[in-house]
Amino acid sequence: MASDTAGEWQVAKSRKGRLRHTPGCRPHELPQQVQQSGPADPNLVKRLATCVRQQAQSLKCSSYWTSVLGAVQEGLQATPSNSLAAGSETSAPAVRLLCLGIGSPESSPSAVRAWQLSLAWLLAEVFDIQERHWADPQMQAVDCALGTEFGFALAEDSASRPCGRPLLLFMPHCDRALYEMVLAENEAWPWPDALADIVLVGNSFKAYQERDDFRMVASGPGAPSRDSAGPPAFPQGPTDRRCLQNRKRTFCWKMSAPKCYVMGIEGEKIFCRMTLTIRNSYLELWCEDSMQSPALIFDDVPKVACSSAKSQQYRAEAEADKLKRQVEILEEAQALAKEREAKFGNPERKLAKAAQSELFNERMTIRRLQKELRTVKEMLKESEDTFAQLFEDLVTTRRKDQELEDAQNGLENTARMSVVALAEERRKVHEKTEIAKKLKARVQELEENEGDVHRKKAIAERRIVVLDRDIGQLQQDVKRIEVKYQESVETMLILEERCREEEAKLKEERAKVEVLTAQIAEEKKWNSILKQDLAKAQSEIEGVVDEKNSLFKENKSLDKKGIMEGKRAREAEAEAKKVRELLVDSSSNLVMTTHELGDEKLRVSDLQHELEKTRNSLKEYQDLAATRKGILEGVEKDTLR
Secondary structure, eight states: OGGOOOOOOOOOOTTTTTTOGGGGOOOGSSOOOOOOOOOOHHHHHHHHHHHHHHHHHHHHHHHHHHHHHHHHHHHHSSSOOOOOOHHOOOOOOOOEEEEEEEOOOTOOOHHHHHHHHHHHHHHHHHOOOOOEEEEEEEOOOHHHHHHHHHHHHOHHHHHHSOOOSSSEEEETOOOOHHHHHHHOOOOOOSSTTTTGEEEEEEEHHHHHHHHHHHHTTSSSSSSSOOOOOSSOOOOTTTTTOEEESOOOOOOOEOOSSSEEEEEEEETTTTEEEEEEETTTTTTEEEEEOOOOOOGGGGGGGHHHHHHHHHHHHHHHHHHHHHHHHHHHHHHHHHHHHHHHHHHHHHHHHHHHHOGGGGHHHHHOOOHHHHHHHHHHHHHHHHHHHHHHHHHHHHHHHHHHHHHHHHHHHHHHHTTTHHHHHHHHHHHHHHHHHHHHHHHHHHHHHHHHHHHHHHHHHHHHHHHHHHHHHHHHHHHHHHHHHHHHHHHHHHHHHHHHHHHHHHHHHHHHHHHHHHHHHHHHHHHHHHHHHHHHHHHHHHHHHHSSTTTTHHHHHHHHHHHHHHHHHHHHHHHHHHHHHHHHHHHHHHHHHHHHHHOOOOOOHHHHHHHHHHHHHHHHHHHHHHHHHHHHHHHHHHEEEHHHO
C-alpha cells in the first residue's frame, strides 16, 4: 500500500443484493489512521533491523522453524500453479508474499511484531520471493523504512489480485473479522482457482471452531459474525461477501477453488494444519491432530530421541553456511577476473588495433593471456561445482532429517505401538548420526583440500597481477611513443606549410624585383637619351651665340627636368635595394626552415629507434609471459591433481 493511501479505514458499505454487516465486523474495531508522515530515524531503523536479524538467526536454530518451513513448502507444492508447472516440465511460477496485520514493530510494546517480521523475511529468503508486500494501518515512517531494508514494499492493488501465481498470505495474530472478510470476498475474477493458489499462514481455525462449539466468545474480535450453532461462522455461500477496504484499495479473493492450505500459528506454537474444502456451498474443516491433543504428552520420549539428530542437522547447516561464504569469496574473485577481462577488451584498444597494424600481433598475445585467465576461471568454476555438490549432500541430509520428523508424527498417531516404533526410530537416528559423522569427516577433508586450492589460487592471482602490471607498462610506453610520433608529424606538417608560404612570398618578391628592374632599365634609357640631348644642346649653344638667351631659358627648363628624372632614378634605386634586402631575408628564412625540417627528420628517426627498442622489450615481455604461462600450466596440473 503506497504512502498516499493514508487515511481512515472503514468497512465497505453494503450494496444491493448483499448482506448487512454483522456485529463481528464493527468499524470501530479497526485502526483509524496510518501514521506514515515524517522522516524516519536512521539509527532507530538500523537498531530495529539488527534486532530482526538476530531474531531470524534464533529462529533458524529452532525446531519451530523446521516445522513452519515444511508446512509452507508442502502448501506451495500443492498449489495448482506448481502442479501445472510440474506436469508441463516448465519452471515453477514465482511466489508472491503479502503480509497483513503485522502491526508496527517500532511502536509495539513487545517483540512479537519483530518476531513476525523476522519469520516473514526468513520465508521470503528461503523461497527466493522477490515480490514482497505488506500493509497495516498502524505502520509509521520507521516501519516503512524497516520494511524497505528487508525488501518489503507497501501493498498495491496488484499485490492482492490473483494472477496465476502462488500467493503466500501471512496473517498471524489478525482478528477473526479480517479472516472472514478475506475469505468471503467472491468477486468475478477470471481465474477459477484463485483461492487454491493462496497459502495462508495465520491463526488456528480449529481454535475458532472449538470456541464456536462451546460458545466461549460471544462478542469481540474472536466472535463469529452470526449467532448460529454447528460449523464455525465462516462464509456459507457466494452471497455472503465482505471486504476490508481503504478509500482506494480493497483486499479480496474469490473463494471458488476446491482447496486452500492453511497453517495455524499462535505466537511460536503450531496448532494445526488444515484443509478447507468447499462442498455444497459451505465450508467443512478437516484438521490433523492438534498439538494441544493429550496424545502428544506421551510423545516427549521420541522428541528427546530426535533432538540429537536435529543438533547434528544444525551443525551440518552451519557447515553449509561456511561453504556458502567460501563460494561467495570465489564469486568475488570471478567478478574481479571479469573486470580485468573487460579492461583488456575496451573499445580504445580496438581502435588502436585498426590504427596501428604493427601492434596487432602483440595484442593478440594479450588475448591469449585472457584465454589463460578464462582457463583459471573454469578451474574456479569446477571448485564451485564441487562445493555445490557438497551443499546438495547437506540438503539431502536435511531432507532425511525431515523424514525423521514425519516418522515422529506417525508415532504420535500410533501411541499403542510406541515401544516398537521408538526402537526403530532410535536405530534410524543412530544410522543418521553415523552418516552425519561421515559427512563431517568428509567436510573436514574437503576443507583441508580447499586450503591447498586457496594457496595455489593466491599464487596464481599474484602472478596474474604481475602480468597485468607489465602489460599496463607496455601499453603506456606504446601510447607515449604514439603521442610523440603524432607531435613530430604535426610539427613537420606545420613547417611544410610555413615553407610553402615563404616560397610563395619569395615568388611575389621576385616578381616585384623584376618589375622594378625593368623600371630602372627604362629610367636609365631615358637618362642616356637626356644626356645625349644635353650634349647636343651644349654644342648648339657654343655654335649659336645669337640664340643664347632663348637657348638659355630652354636649358634651364631642361636642367629642371634632368633634376626631376635624377630624383626618380634615385628613388627607384632605393626601392630596388629594399627589394634585395627582402629577398635576402626570405632566402635566410628558407634556409632556417630547411634546417628545422632536417632537425624534425632526425627526431622522427630517433622516435623510430625508440619504437624498435620498445618492440624488442615487448618481445622480451612476451618471452617472460610464455615462461609464466608454463608456470600457470604447472599450477593448473597441481590443482587438477
